[in-house]
Amino acid sequence: MASHLPRSTASPGNTLGALYVGTTIAAILFGITNLQMLIYYKRYPDDLRIYRYSVAILWVLDAFHVALSTHMLYFYMVDMYGDLVGALGYPVWSFRLQLVINVLIVLYVQGLYAIRIWNVLGHHFGKILPWLVLLAIAISLGAGIFLVYDIYVTATLPSFFARVGVPIYFYCSAVVVADLTIALMMCYYLYKSRTAMNFSTTLTPMLLHMMRLILVSGLATSACSLLTLIAFIMWPESLIFMGIDFILPKLYINSLLAMFNHRHKHRSNKSSEEHGGRSLSAVLQFVPHNSEHSTAETNIRIPLQDMCTLKDTRKGTLGPSQA
Numbered sequence: 001m002a003s004h005l006p007r008s009t010a011s012p013g014n015t016l017g018a019l020y021v022g023t024t025i026a027a028i029l030f031g032i033t034n035l036q037m038l039i040y041y042k043r044y045p046d047d048l049r050i051y052r053y054s055v056a057i058l059w060v061l062d063a064f065h066v067a068l069s070t071h072m073l074y075f076y077m078v079d080m081y082g083d084l085v086g087a088l089g090y091p092v093w094s095f096r097l098q099l100v101i102n103v104l105i106v107l108y109v110q111g112l113y114a115i116r117i118w119n120v121l122g123h124h125f126g127k128i129l130p131w132l133v134l135l136a137i138a139i140s141l142g143a144g145i146f147l148v149y150d151i152y153v154t155a156t157l158p159s160f161f162a163r164v165g166v167p168i169y170f171y172c173s174a175v176v177v178a179d180l181t182i183a184l185m186m187c188y189y190l191y192k193s194r195t196a197m198n199f200s201t202t203l204t205p206m207l208l209h210m211m212r213l214i215l216v217s218g219l220a221t222s223a224c225s226l227l228t229l230i231a232f233i234m235w236p237e238s239l240i241f242m243g244i245d246f247i248l249p250k251l252y253i254n255s256l257l258a259m260f261n262h263r264h265k266h267r268s269n270k271s272s273e274e275h276g277g278r279s280l281s282a283v284l285q286f287v288p289h290n291s292e293h294s295t296a297e298t299n300i301r302i303p304l305q306d307m308c309t310l311k312d313t314r315k316g317t318l319g320p321s322q323a
């Protein structure tokens with residue numbers, strides 16, 4: 001059996017070192033995920049159930065993925081210390097399960113984007129482009145199932161990497177196409193909304209910032225998937241592509257939470273625009289201009305709500321002719 005990780009080229013640096021770097025970056029991104037999740041639940045306690053529950057489910061999956069990656073790294077670098085060939089030939093159970101969680105997170109986030117596009121943007125595209133997104137997600141799902149099947153039916157890592165080339169090509173390509181399609185559709189919709197809804201000059205920079213955020217998030221996940229594929233093709237004797245793949249689910253979750261949390265600024269600006277950009281004071285204050293009197297003694301503050309109550313009471317007590 002030809003080994004995917006030959007002894008002549010495999011080294012601790014491009015195998016275990018790559019896994020270590022990828023796991024460390026993934027742990028840092030998981031910390032950012034925690035921060036964004038707290039911001040989301042603080043700002044949107046009454047958001048749609050599908051979004052609130054999905055954020056919680058994704059956080060649990062992400063935490064589980066970090067735990068599996070840590071266990072896998074501990075096994076290969078501590079339990080199998082000094083036996084690089086033996087470590088690379090044995091797929092520990094956490095290595096297999098983290099791949100399942102990885103695929104599940106990616107497909108889950110893409111599914112949420114597809115649902116949002118279908119509900120919000122479907123009438124702008126005649127239901128055609130949303131179907132293309134669903135098709136790309138379905139291809140990713142099929143390739144992901146194939147990957148999971150291969151990792152559980154093969155006994156060693158070399159045999160797994162020897163037969164997993166085609167599924168990885170399909171999976172990464174479908175993920176890239178789906179991400180770019182989602183990002184471009186969202187940006188196109190926001191661009192059209194700018195003219196259709198007559199956004200003011202105050203809201204236009206915010207809208208452009210949101211478009212950049214969507215495009216950058218889609219490009220980030222697409223670039224990570226593309227780098228995984230390139231690393232698998234360029235360095236098949238190493239585990240560099242696995243180190244990059246550890247980062248992918250963290251980018252997906254952070255991009256989704258960034259989109260959710262950015263709605264706070266959009267809604268605040270929109271509410272301000274509806275009221276003409278000015279806020280009315282809830283208290284009517286009378287301050288005399290005479291400097292001889294103390295301001296504290298003559299300052300009169302009457303809540304507008306009390307004035308409305310007095311007005312209603314006056315109308316009720318006075319007759320029609322007296323009012």
